[in-house]
Amino acid sequence: MIYLDSNATTRIDPEVVDAMLPFLTEHYANPSSGYKAGRLVKRAVTGARQQVANLLNAEPDEIIFTGCGTESNNAVIQSLWHTPPAGRQVISARSEHSAVIEPLKPWQQDGGRVTWLDVDRHGRIDLAQLESALDDGPTALVTLMWANNETGVLQSIPDIVRLAHDRGVPVHTDAVQACGKLPIDVRQCPVDYLSLSGHKFHAPKGVGALFASRRARLRPWLLGGGQEGGHRSGTENVAGVVALGRAAELMASHLRQGDMARIEALRDRFETGLTRTFPNAEIHAAGAPRLPTTCSVQLPGLDAAGLLILLDQRGVCASAGSACHSAAVHPSHVLEAMGYDAEHAARTLRFSFSRFNTAPEIDQALDHLAAAATIMRREQSRLTS
Amino acid sequence: MIYLDSNATTRIDPEVVDAMLPFLTEHYANPSSGYKAGRLVKRAVTGARQQVANLLNAEPDEIIFTGCGTESNNAVIQSLWHTPPAGRQVISARSEHSAVIEPLKPWQQDGGRVTWLDVDRHGRIDLAQLESALDDGPTALVTLMWANNETGVLQSIPDIVRLAHDRGVPVHTDAVQACGKLPIDVRQCPVDYLSLSGHKFHAPKGVGALFASRRARLRPWLLGGGQEGGHRSGTENVAGVVALGRAAELMASHLRQGDMARIEALRDRFETGLTRTFPNAEIHAAGAPRLPTTCSVQLPGLDAAGLLILLDQRGVCASAGSACHSAAVHPSHVLEAMGYDAEHAARTLRFSFSRFNTAPEIDQALDHLAAAATIMRREQSRLTS
Numbered sequence: 001m002i003y004l005d006s007n008a009t010t011r012i013d014p015e016v017v018d019a020m021l022p023f024l025t026e027h028y029a030n031p032s033s034g035y036k037a038g039r040l041v042k043r044a045v046t047g048a049r050q051q052v053a054n055l056l057n058a059e060p061d062e063i064i065f066t067g068c069g070t071e072s073n074n075a076v077i078q079s080l081w082h083t084p085p086a087g088r089q090v091i092s093a094r095s096e097h098s099a100v101i102e103p104l105k106p107w108q109q110d111g112g113r114v115t116w117l118d119v120d121r122h123g124r125i126d127l128a129q130l131e132s133a134l135d136d137g138p139t140a141l142v143t144l145m146w147a148n149n150e151t152g153v154l155q156s157i158p159d160i161v162r163l164a165h166d167r168g169v170p171v172h173t174d175a176v177q178a179c180g181k182l183p184i185d186v187r188q189c190p191v192d193y194l195s196l197s198g199h200k201f202h203a204p205k206g207v208g209a210l211f212a213s214r215r216a217r218l219r220p221w222l223l224g225g226g227q228e229g230g231h232r233s234g235t236e237n238v239a240g241v242v243a244l245g246r247a248a249e250l251m252a253s254h255l256r257q258g259d260m261a262r263i264e265a266l267r268d269r270f271e272t273g274l275t276r277t278f279p280n281a282e283i284h285a286a287g288a289p290r291l292p293t294t295c296s297v298q299l300p301g302l303d304a305a306g307l308l309i310l311l312d313q314r315g316v317c318a319s320a321g322s323a324c325h326s327a328a329v330h331p332s333h334v335l336e337a338m339g340y341d342a343e344h345a346a347r348t349l350r351f352s353f354s355r356f357n358t359a360p361e362i363d364q365a366l367d368h369l370a371a372a373a374t375i376m377r378r379e380q381s382r383l384t385s
Numbered sequence: 386m387i388y389l390d391s392n393a394t395t396r397i398d399p400e401v402v403d404a405m406l407p408f409l410t411e412h413y414a415n416p417s418s419g420y421k422a423g424r425l426v427k428r429a430v431t432g433a434r435q436q437v438a439n440l441l442n443a444e445p446d447e448i449i450f451t452g453c454g455t456e457s458n459n460a461v462i463q464s465l466w467h468t469p470p471a472g473r474q475v476i477s478a479r480s481e482h483s484a485v486i487e488p489l490k491p492w493q494q495d496g497g498r499v500t501w502l503d504v505d506r507h508g509r510i511d512l513a514q515l516e517s518a519l520d521d522g523p524t525a526l527v528t529l530m531w532a533n534n535e536t537g538v539l540q541s542i543p544d545i546v547r548l549a550h551d552r553g554v555p556v557h558t559d560a561v562q563a564c565g566k567l568p569i570d571v572r573q574c575p576v577d578y579l580s581l582s583g584h585k586f587h588a589p590k591g592v593g594a595l596f597a598s599r600r601a602r603l604r605p606w607l608l609g610g611g612q613e614g615g616h617r618s619g620t621e622n623v624a625g626v627v628a629l630g631r632a633a634e635l636m637a638s639h640l641r642q643g644d645m646a647r648i649e650a651l652r653d654r655f656e657t658g659l660t661r662t663f664p665n666a667e668i669h670a671a672g673a674p675r676l677p678t679t680c681s682v683q684l685p686g687l688d689a690a691g692l693l694i695l696l697d698q699r700g701v702c703a704s705a706g707s708a709c710h711s712a713a714v715h716p717s718h719v720l721e722a723m724g725y726d727a728e729h730a731a732r733t734l735r736f737s738f739s740r741f742n743t744a745p746e747i748d749q750a751l752d753h754l755a756a757a758a759t760i761m762r763r764e765q766s767r768l769t770s
Contacts, residue, residue: 222455
């Protein structure tokens, strides 16, 4: 299998599995238990919180473990809803993940206002439009993603924070795709809230975190035994949390060692090969800052769904956009926001890379893609002849 | 280590770890991905949903995977809050878990009414009191736990369902402690909502489920990609869910094989030994139906906190009540609801058992407890002389 879908989810790092296994076997005590076995588990949770904090240059008490990035996003939006005065605006963008767009719908239905910023052909917002939206009425929150899951395009979060904070407006960023792939320092770029998800950086599914700055308002969303500083009650997902901590530590270490340059070189190798085989290929957001791990490409005249089936038969995993949606096939709202039509979206493939990919895999994937395209063209011409 | 704290959390069954491991290693794809690797993972999630449904005699589409029992409880209560007419009453009891009591506080603060039923000396509610509460005004929900976490006492959920349904009122039960330990059949005992938590029956921490009957109203609480039938978006905790399914299957199988009788015999062996060593020991809820796994006992003249330290030194894990609370030491609200005072609670220990306990462990634990009590009495008489 050649796995080129790391924006959907990543292979779990064997070192992460090694770190969590003891907490699935001998260290099974409840971290709230007072005896030695419980205290050992509690220390592991504390250590993991420090590791995640380190990745962001945050303080441990600013990290709240959650079940996923979606929960982190929902928690911020629902929390701000309860911050008076009611009915204020939230500023977001049309290209956000559904885990931000969907929880903003009740905000609108319940009488709040959501201003959806446009994005340009690269998927970037216009800072001037953000500024005028901020000046257009009291604003509860700006929520804009750090890196887009479909194209990898980056928003300029430091500029966004500056503009919002100049007006006293807090900023949330969905950094699920960015975290561990770009240096993020919440002191240098003082976002108020930041969502991350373990399974996007080689931890298992089912664990995420919310960074909430000490100055940020946050309303508890799961009430009970008072875990996670009272914000998110419920017995901790100990093995998951330990995995998230170890994965954060490994990502930080790999970042320092320049791993992203190696992944970017793989991505560039892929894109060079791609444009050689498909001279009319259009790589999205290629002219803008984007994640080194992501290639979103439109292949003219080739149906993406068909190509993906042929690639799957050859053991190549890629996607037609976001995999974060259950089942439903629908045109990408991200590409639509960038000004592309449904036909364009239907010809778009996403390849996304991680440190587990190798150059030979890239070359094989390109061969498979070329072979799949040949079959597709033959089939299509047979159908039209 | 002699682990007698299975109501706090359980040892993860090695067979459960075996079932989940492939999903932490080779099968890491996103279940929403369309290629073979993703479909394999989706099938595993589907299979786990069926396994959990089987444990309850429910349908798979009535099972929603959550992060913990607390999330399941919160989801039901918050969901009902949004069901008009607003301001209706919820009926619950003073001995409920904090994961029910705490989310009911905002219900009260936001203008709703909560009727807290009393419990008797055994911790059981009075069905006549429930009936008059039901007749005292429009009721949105009855929420009563199946088995109490501290004492193991059971509420008569079938009677509660009958009384509530006679008046068209839905019933939620926090079955976190009961699930897998008692036969639960949601067709025979048609509760509308039921919460369960994996780590209470030999699955890992960080995964739970909510049963919501097809006729039950349920408002989505995590919005995004539409997973879990749209109720709880977010990429699935695949390994956790697979573990939960396997643990449910194993519990069902052990239940059928009469495992609970074996555990009850261990618990009775423990209690017989206990009353031999401590003739004045008072076993809570001994005169009522209770879980076969739980022994809550007051040892007159002996401080529980001190005993627990001495037991811990000898490798015996037990607790002074609920371990579901982070850190804070406070008198048990459960014992208080049963009419006991703070001094009584401070002399109360909870021992809870699972299929991993053995008769020799029970006997050793009794020896350690006797030795600890001797030391405590010596220390206490030294302090008072």
